[in-house]
Amino acid sequence: MNATLDGDVVRAAGDARQRFHDARGYGRASGPDVTLARVEAAHLLYRGDIDSVSGMDFRAFFRDSVAGESGFAARFLVYADLRERGFYLAPARDGWPGSADGRAGDADILVFERGEKPGGPVAHRVRVVGEREELAAASLGGRTLAVVDEESEVSYFACTADGGFDGRTEYDLPAGLDADLLDDRVVCWSPPADLYESAFYGQPISGRDDADVDALQLSLVEAADLAARGAVDLDADAVIERGRAVEGERFDRRLSVYRELRDRGVVPKTGYKFGADFRTYDAVETVTDLPHSERLVRVVQPDHRFHPRELALDVRLAGGVRKGMVFALAGDDSNDYLTVERLTP
Amino acid sequence: MNATLDGDVVRAAGDARQRFHDARGYGRASGPDVTLARVEAAHLLYRGDIDSVSGMDFRAFFRDSVAGESGFAARFLVYADLRERGFYLAPARDGWPGSADGRAGDADILVFERGEKPGGPVAHRVRVVGEREELAAASLGGRTLAVVDEESEVSYFACTADGGFDGRTEYDLPAGLDADLLDDRVVCWSPPADLYESAFYGQPISGRDDADVDALQLSLVEAADLAARGAVDLDADAVIERGRAVEGERFDRRLSVYRELRDRGVVPKTGYKFGADFRTYDAVETVTDLPHSERLVRVVQPDHRFHPRELALDVRLAGGVRKGMVFALAGDDSNDYLTVERLTP
Numbered sequence: 286m287n288a289t290l291d292g293d294v295v296r297a298a299g300d301a302r303q304r305f306h307d308a309r310g311y312g313r314a315s316g317p318d319v320t321l322a323r324v325e326a327a328h329l330l331y332r333g334d335i336d337s338v339s340g341m342d343f344r345a346f347f348r349d350s351v352a353g354e355s356g357f358a359a360r361f362l363v364y365a366d367l368r369e370r371g372f373y374l375a376p377a378r379d380g381w382p383g384s385a386d387g388r389a390g391d392a393d394i395l396v397f398e399r400g401e402k403p404g405g406p407v408a409h410r411v412r413v414v415g416e417r418e419e420l421a422a423a424s425l426g427g428r429t430l431a432v433v434d435e436e437s438e439v440s441y442f443a444c445t446a447d448g449g450f451d452g453r454t455e456y457d458l459p460a461g462l463d464a465d466l467l468d469d470r471v472v473c474w475s476p477p478a479d480l481y482e483s484a485f486y487g488q489p490i491s492g493r494d495d496a497d498v499d500a501l502q503l504s505l506v507e508a509a510d511l512a513a514r515g516a517v518d519l520d521a522d523a524v525i526e527r528g529r530a531v532e533g534e535r536f537d538r539r540l541s542v543y544r545e546l547r548d549r550g551v552v553p554k555t556g557y558k559f560g561a562d563f564r565t566y567d568a569v570e571t572v573t574d575l576p577h578s579e580r581l582v583r584v585v586q587p588d589h590r591f592h593p594r595e596l597a598l599d600v601r602l603a604g605g606v607r608k609g610m611v612f613a614l615a616g617d618d619s620n621d622y623l624t625v626e627r628l629t630p
Numbered sequence: 631m632n633a634t635l636d637g638d639v640v641r642a643a644g645d646a647r648q649r650f651h652d653a654r655g656y657g658r659a660s661g662p663d664v665t666l667a668r669v670e671a672a673h674l675l676y677r678g679d680i681d682s683v684s685g686m687d688f689r690a691f692f693r694d695s696v697a698g699e700s701g702f703a704a705r706f707l708v709y710a711d712l713r714e715r716g717f718y719l720a721p722a723r724d725g726w727p728g729s730a731d732g733r734a735g736d737a738d739i740l741v742f743e744r745g746e747k748p749g750g751p752v753a754h755r756v757r758v759v760g761e762r763e764e765l766a767a768a769s770l771g772g773r774t775l776a777v778v779d780e781e782s783e784v785s786y787f788a789c790t791a792d793g794g795f796d797g798r799t800e801y802d803l804p805a806g807l808d809a810d811l812l813d814d815r816v817v818c819w820s821p822p823a824d825l826y827e828s829a830f831y832g833q834p835i836s837g838r839d840d841a842d843v844d845a846l847q848l849s850l851v852e853a854a855d856l857a858a859r860g861a862v863d864l865d866a867d868a869v870i871e872r873g874r875a876v877e878g879e880r881f882d883r884r885l886s887v888y889r890e891l892r893d894r895g896v897v898p899k900t901g902y903k904f905g906a907d908f909r910t911y912d913a914v915e916t917v918t919d920l921p922h923s924e925r926l927v928r929v930v931q932p933d934h935r936f937h938p939r940e941l942a943l944d945v946r947l948a949g950g951v952r953k954g955m956v957f958a959l960a961g962d963d964s965n966d967y968l969t970v971e972r973l974t975p
Contacts, residue, residue, distance in 0.1 A: 331835075333842030343843050344810070344819060351812045358813045415814060416902050417876055434902035435849040437815060437833045465689070467696045468703050469760060470782060474689060488781045490676075497678030498688050504780040531762055557761050557779035560943020598905020598947060605950040 288326060290339040293353070295326035297335065305329065310373040310403045313381055322376040323350045323357065324364045331365065356413065359433040360393060363413045366431075366439045370630055372408070373397045383407055391424065394431075396630065409630060419590040422614055425623060429630070432593045441628040442600060448611045448622030449580070452550025453568040456484040458516040464508070466519060469531045471508035473501045473517055485552050485569050486511060504555060505536070506543045513544075538615035539563075539584050545620055546582075556581050559602060562613075580609040587616045600625050633671060635684040638698070640671035642680065650674065655718040655748040658726055667721040668695045668702065669709045676710065701758065704778040705738055708758045711776075711784045715975050717753070718742045728752055736769065739776075741975065754788075754975060764935040767959055770968060774975070777938045786973040787945060793956045793967030794925070797895025798913040801829040803861040809853065811864055814876045816853035818846045818862055830897045830914050831856060849900060850881070851888045858889075883960035884929050890965055891927075901926050904947060907958075925954040932961045945970050 288297040297305065297312075302319040305311040311329065312321040321329070327350060329335040330343040338346045350357045360376075367374050374396045375381045377389030382403035389395060392410035397403055409429035414420060416434045426446025433439055459480060464473040473480070473487065480486050480501060487501035503511065505528040512521035528536035539562055546553045546565060553563035561581040568576065581603045589612075603610035604627055614621040633642040642650065642657075647664040650656040656674065657666040666674070672695060674680040675688040683691045695702045705721075712719050719741045720726045722734030727742075727749035734740060737755035742748055754774035759765060761779045771791025778784055804825060809818040818825070818832065825831050825846060832846035848856065850873040857866035873881035884907055891898045891910060898908035906926040913921065926948045934957075948955035949972055959966040 331841060331843050344817075344845075347817070348810055348812060356813075358815060417814065432902075434900050435815070435851070436900040436902075437835075437847040437849075438900070438902070440903060465693055467693060468701075469762065470703060470780070472689075472692070488783065490782075496676060498676050500689075502782040504782075506780070555779050555781040555783070557777075557781075557939060558783070558785060558942055559946060560939050594902060594905050597903055598943060601904060602943060602947045602950065605947065 286335050288321070288329075288335050288338045290341075290349075293323065295321040295323065295338050297321060297326075305334070310375075310382075320380075322378060322381065323354060324360050324376055327361050328365055328368060356393075356415070359415050360413050362433050362437055363411065363431040363439055364394060367394065367396055367411070367630060372399065372630065373401065373403045373405075375403050377410070392428065396429070414593060416593045419592055420596075422585060422589040422591055422612060422623060423587060423621070425591075425625070429628060430593075430596075430625075432597070440597060441630055442596065443626050443628040445624045445626075446621065447624060448582075448613070449609060449624050450546065450549060450551050450565065450622075451567045452546070454485075454550045454552050454566065458484065458511070458514055460515050462511075462517045464503070464517040464519050466508070466524060466527060469505060469527070471503040471505065471517070471519065471524065473503055473508075475499045476501045480516070482572050483569070485554065485566070485572050485575075505531070506540050509540055510544055510547060535584070538586070538613075541615050542582065542584050542613040542620055553582065554578070556583075559606060559608075561599070561603075564608065565611075578608060580611050581606075582611045582613050584613045584615050587614045587621070589614065596625065600627055631680050633666070633674075633680050633683045635686075635694075638668065640666040640668065640683050642666060642671075650679070655720070655727075665725075667723060667726065668699060669705050669721055672706050673710055673713060701738075701760070704760050705758050707778050707782055708756065708776040708784055709739060712739065712741055712756070712975060717744065717975065718746065718748045718750075720748050722755070737773065741774070759938060761938045764937055765941075767930060767934040767936055767957060767968060768932060768966070770936075770970070774973060775938075775941075775970075777942070785942060786975055787941065787970050788973040790969045791966065792969060793927075793958070794954060794969050795891065795894060795896050795910065795967075796912045797891070799830075799895045799897050799911065803829065803856070803859055805860050807856075807862045809848070809862040809864050811853070811869060811872060814850060814872065816848040816850065816862070816864065816869065818848055818853075820844050821846045825861070827917050828914070830899065830911070830917050830920075850876070851885050854885055855889055855892060880929070883931070883958075886960050887927065887929050887958040887965055898927065899923070901928075904951060904953075906944070906948075909953065910956075923953060925956050926951075927956045927958050929958045929960050932959045932966070934959065941970065945972055 288295045298318045306319040311325045312319040377392040383395040393413040394411040396409040398406045398408040411429045413431045425444040430442040487503040490500045509524040511517045512519045552566040552569050556564045562584045563582040564578040565580045566578050600610045612623045633640045643663045651664040656670045657664040722737040728740040738758045739756040741754040743751045743753040756774045758776045770789040775787040832848040835845045854869040856862045857864045897911040897914050901909045907929045908927040909923040910925045911923050945955045957968045
């Protein structure tokens with residue numbers, strides 16, 4: 286069968302509507318014919334269902350489409366991959382199934398729920414990106430990201446505009462503890478055991494058998510938080526100044542997220558060993574019986590743009606240690622959270 | 631026992647030489663007395679072996695030392711941690727054991743081999759850094775890095791100035807294959823099966839049951855390498871130009887490392903899913919029977935400075951997927967390699 290290129294769409298007549306649209310969900314019906322987007326026509330050429338488009342074979346049509354549509358190669362690879370996984374899907378485009386009333390938003394491809402016909406409930410609003418394209422973090426909530434790497438493999442990520450925290454940690458804080466601000470950390474002297482054991486602030490310097498010292502080391506975010514709550518006898522502003530001196534304004538963003546999580550009953554501890562800002566515990570009873578930390582949190586600016594490679598690294602590492610990966614978009618007045626997880630559609 | 635601060639060292643008399651130096655390897659002997667570095671004196675105070683230094687208890691002496699020596703707190707934490715692990719160790723410092731003839735280099739602490747006395751064979755030349763300090767990649771070969779995170783936990787990394795590659799992959803390349811440069815990738819049409827199956831270049835677009843197309847997709851580095859070797863009929867410079875257009879000069883660095891590894895019989899493939907530039911295979915017989923890839927490679931500039939957090943992320947991820955982590959310092963004329971692995975001393 287031959288089809289015809291008409292502007293930026295491809296038209297097929299004869300039994301094409303029945304074979305491709307009605308039976309297999311390609312394109313949109315135009316009376317007795319079917320109108321295909323380039324990506325759909327390329328897929329039919331690729332399968333051998335269509336022999337040519339205006340005289341072009343797959344190779345010629347693919348070249349023509351890459352020249353004509355920015356990002357075509359990546360979109361084709363994702364389209365073919367999702368088709369192979371047995372979904373009905375449609376380019377997100379006015380007039381195509383599922384895109385009525387602007388419902389497609391900034392997606393590139395709509396994937397319908399398994400077993401549903403085109404135009405039915407949408408399982409994935411897919412954004413297609415090459416591994417070299419940056420992505421605005423704030424735009425990703427509710428999207429499925431399909432990243433095409435340089436060797437044309439596709440990775441999928443589900444993005445949810447929610448951190449998923451379920452804070453249930455309870456404790457009472459002491460007041461006015463004796464502490465020193467020393468370089469880029471704080472040492473709290475002779476603290477009550479509960480500050481570490483229940484509230485899980487700090488790290489004992491005195492935890493070792495051979496120690497003759499009773500002290501708790503606090504990070505600058507922990508100390509700034511405790512100073513603001515009156516638990517340690519330090520000027521909170523002085524601690525924050527020190528934090529800014531060693532970390533710049535990143536310290537303010539991290540502190541803002543730290544405080545909000547503590548307010549919500551979540552315990553954040555350093556995520557350094559995982560390359561993150563924090564690892565978090567929803568519910569700490571005692572440090573002696575510490576649960577698995579559920580999430581890693583990376584704090585970014587609200588206008589942060591992801592490099593897909595960094596996203597892959599963070600999400601893969603978090604998955605490998607059975608934690609969720611959460612990005613905290615720390616704004617001036619409030620913080621937004623974005624959970625990203627790998628997905629096999 | 632009381633000791634005395636004298637400039638930047640601490641002197642202890644009485645039975646101190648026998649108790650601390652001869653029996654436990656602290657300080658250096660000065661006739662009948664012992665001379666201690668601040669970090670050693672602080673550790674003896676911490677253990678309760680010394681009661682005071684010039685009237686200062688642990689807290690006062692620690693504060694005084696943090697004010698007097700840059701990075702003291704981190705050095706103390708690492709010193710105490712390594713002591714607890716049962717090693718003899720010494721500050722890397724003129725006159726202290728092991729530091730003769732400039733042998734200490736840029737290390738902060740020398741750790742002697744287990745069972746050896748101070749001044750004996752060195753197991754680790756330790757560089758101590760806080761998690762916020764950047765590190766020159768080129769300075770790390772042969773060092774053990776001790777990173778103190780914001781909550782005062784210590785992580786150790788062994789750094790070796792060698793990639794450890796053992797390339798044993800052999801194949802013949804075809805000549806003058808038909809290919810198109812399409813956007814940020816290349817499609818090679820009707821390639822011989824061995825190009826993918828033995829030499830492991832590219833990714834078949836035709837690997838699927840439903841495909842009616844015989845083609846291999848190549849990344850731009852693969853295509854630039856194959857073009858330079860005459861295997862595909864494309865102008866190598868045109869491919870490199872495209873690479874620079876989409877990646878900047880990073881493309882040249884990656885290509886330089888890619889070529890060198892191929893020359894050495896190593897097969898580099900994309901490391902995108904691991905957040906790296908490449909994953910590498912020492913010995914590929916056939917793709918059908920592909921071995922586990924042994925290493926992840928991140929390509930950096932020769933003057934690259936690591937952020938300890940990024941280092942932790944890369945090394946942890948590589949360890950989690952049972953691969954070595956190699957940094958390629960890609961220079962204008964040659965590439966240097968640095969292997970970094972987590973270590974428990």
